Amino acid sequence: MTTPPAPALSVLDLVPVRTGQTSAQAVAASLAVAERADALGYRRYWFAEHHNMPAVASTTPPVLVAAAAARTRRIRVGSGGVMLPNHSPLVVAEQFAALEALAPGRIDLGIGRAPGSDPVITQLLRMSGTTSDVERFPSHVSDILGLVSREGATVRFSSGGAHRQAPEPYTVHATPAADGTPDVWLLGSSDYSAQLAASMGLPYVFANHFAGEGLERALEVYRGGFRASEATPEPRTFVTINAVAAPSAEEAEARALPQLRMMARLRMNKPLTALETVEEARSALTAEGDPAAESIMDAARARWLIGTGDDVKAQVAAFAARHGVDEVMISPVAGSFDGEAMDAAPGRLQTLELLAA
Known part of the structure; x- marks a missing residue:
């Protein structure tokens, strides 16, 4: 039996x-x-955007991307993604143009249209008028593509007064003299972004680490409807997945438990908390005895890759082959044990090290 390429x-x-x-x-x-991850040879490192969640500190991807770029040498760093309806397209373009200047050739701008939080926080984030209109998402993506380009984007304004003149062109650049641009990706968990990415000739990523289903359909829609662009002559995509690798299958299952319980709370609209330690998760699972939560956890567990390094590496290769991609983005969801250093993530580090070995 032939082993799929890594x-x-x-x-x-x-x-x-x-x-x-x-x-x-x-x-x-x-x-x-x-x-x-940079030292181990990983291709890219993306930060997500989420708001007002006790267990998630990735509220501002551009800030985190800048910090990661300063601490790395080779790896591409970027957003997975910026939730564009929360922001002005010009501000996003300026931020990522600046990042491209800081780390030339290493910046990815992943863009999504989901809110990244609950309705109250979404309303606070979107107090910016028309830029918060989700229906204008395609035009705002086009705006960003133009703004970060070397040529910039052109807008037109009508002059006021009694003798109104024809609209006059006004050129806008995200940065004065770009010699490179960030790679722009569209992200999504439904057919919508797949269709939009295909029609615009952009790279596309399906949020498989979060979405319960729809990956195969989204990739089919993207590849089937793709229109070549100068920057992306062929469909370009990869897949994301949650993974935990450890020296033993028992340790991997234990480290997966806190994130599985967090996923169940999200799906059941229960109050969110900081991520439990492994010991806290075990104790709460025994005390609560909630069949509905356990059913959600079992369903999520079936889609995650959890086990020894060799087992998960084989599963990653098979997963990539099944979906016809040459890249897999790992969301390392390994939790921590009581007593492990607060300023470190040994379980997540261990997962990356074992998969890269």
Whole structure:
């Protein structure tokens, strides 16, 4: 039996925050993981955007990307993704143009249209008028593509007064003299972004680490409807997945438990907390005895890759072959045991090291 070739590996980081950990410690732990991923040869390292979640400190991807770029030498760093309806397209373009200037040739701008939080926080984020209109997402993507280009984008304004003149062109650049641009990716968990990415000739990533289903359909829609562009002459995509690798299958299952319980709370709309330690998760699971939560955890567990390094490596290769991609972005969801350093993430580091071995 032929073993599928090993795909390139990348990392998605939500900057998890566990019980007793400060935001500063969580960020320090994630930056250490980014440094290690760089040394291990991972292709890219992306930060997600989420808001007002006790267990997630990745609220501002551009800030985290800048910090990671300063701590790494080779790996591509970027957003997975910036939730564009929360922001002005010009601000996003300026941020990532500046990042491209800081780390030339190493910046990815992944863009999504989901809110990244609950309705109240979404309303606070979107107090910016028309830029918050989700229906304008395609035009805002086009705006960003133009703004970060060397040529810039052209807007037109009508002059006021009694003798209104024809609209006059006004050129806008995200940075004065770009000699490179970030790679722009569209992200999504439904057919919508797959269709949009295909029509615009952009690279596309399906949020498989979060979505329960729809990966095969989204990739089919993207590849089937793709229109070549100068920057992307052929469909370009990879897949994301949650993974935990450890020296033993028992340890891997234990380290997966806190994130599985967090996923169940999300799906059941229960109050969110900081990420439990392994010991806390075990104790709560026994005390609560909630069949509905356990059913959600079992369903999620079936889609995650959990086991020894060799087992998970084989599963990653098979997963990539099944979906016809040469890259897999790992979301290392390994939790921590009581007593492990607050400013480190040994379980996540261990996962990346075993998969790269």
